[in-house]
Amino acid sequence: MSNIMYIFLLGLCIQVSAQSYTAVKDIESLKAKITATNKNTTSIQSSFTQEKYLSVMTQKILSKGFFWFKKENAVRWEYTEPYKYIIVLANNKVQIKDEEKKSEYDMASNKSFKQINDMMIQLVQGTVFNSGMYSFQFKENAQTYFIELTPIDKKLKTYFQKINLFFDKITFDVTQMKMIEVGGDYTIIKFSNKKLNQPIAADKFILK
């Protein structure tokens, strides 16, 4: 296939894909439903896959693991493949277990870490609407609400070009998020086997 034909078909695919989402008509109603769902969510347990796209690579870097969230702001990301790595953000501390090596940092001493952590919690909880840090575009197709966040916060703008959140149309919870860096590289995190409001032991957020 000639390059010109390939580019044409690629462009067509992108157009069709873009056309599959249309603007949400009742934005306030959607925001209210997502906010109500979040208010009723006390915990989340989920599997996740992380896809990292770098412009220098021909293929994505794929990793897998488990995610735990407990209100108000305890988070555990546990990577199980292709390497073992756990990061826990709770009680204003960052705990990391890299293979067998454990380390701990004070989150207050690293404002960037805290800001990114706050952002991740807001994204997963869907509580970003009132943060004042983004402008929003609301779109939908038959199964999904797609919310495009553009950072307006000065510091966030240095990290991200855009952040896309995908919400399930029935449950109103986040199924996928895509974080696009300033240079165009991006990370997609997809959640699956999600369990809401199940009890999570406190020691899940303490690395031993």
Add this chain to the structure above:
Amino acid sequence: MKEFSGALLVLLINCHMVLGSIIPATDSLAISQPMYFSSTDSSYLYRAKIDAYTFHLSGIMVIKKLDTHSYRCAFTTETGFKLFDLAIDGEKAKVMYVMKEMNNPFFLKLIKEDILLMLQQKPNPADLMKSKTMALFVAADTFDCSIAKNIHYVKVGNEILRIQKTNKEHIAVEILFEERNAHSKSNLITITHVNVPVQVHLSAFYNVLEGQE
């Protein structure tokens, strides 16, 4: 072999070995090809740990060969945030991106020099000399010990075992290539700065989907 390499490393670090006389390299040394990072078909993925003084950093290092002399080297956290991205062209490395928090001139200089040294596996044959002193430390009939400018190459056949950069006749930086496989890949690479507490560990991993090697 591993024990021997380890013992030699300890010897080299402890003794600050003085490097001495050199003689012109044989043709077999001069025509050697670069061993590692030689494929343009796929990217090389490593878990990376960088320890520099009290600073510790871990993440994923991606090295992609673009053509004969150029590479890209990107470093991301395990959670996906890109920290820096270098474009390497011949003996020059240019910072294409660095996260604000990582934008430290000392750190960037160090990492650029280490990556350049690691990728410098094919010196100009005209510069290549055979190192007599190195040959005293390893079995001369088994290893090729050659030097180009201030960089030593210790090889078995066409396989580079280590690269050593010298400064005023002392070893300053040493790169060990271990767990070499049949696909011209070293699965374990250690970069050690002899005179300062700086060490970089690279451990290859395979992509979950592609089963990349």
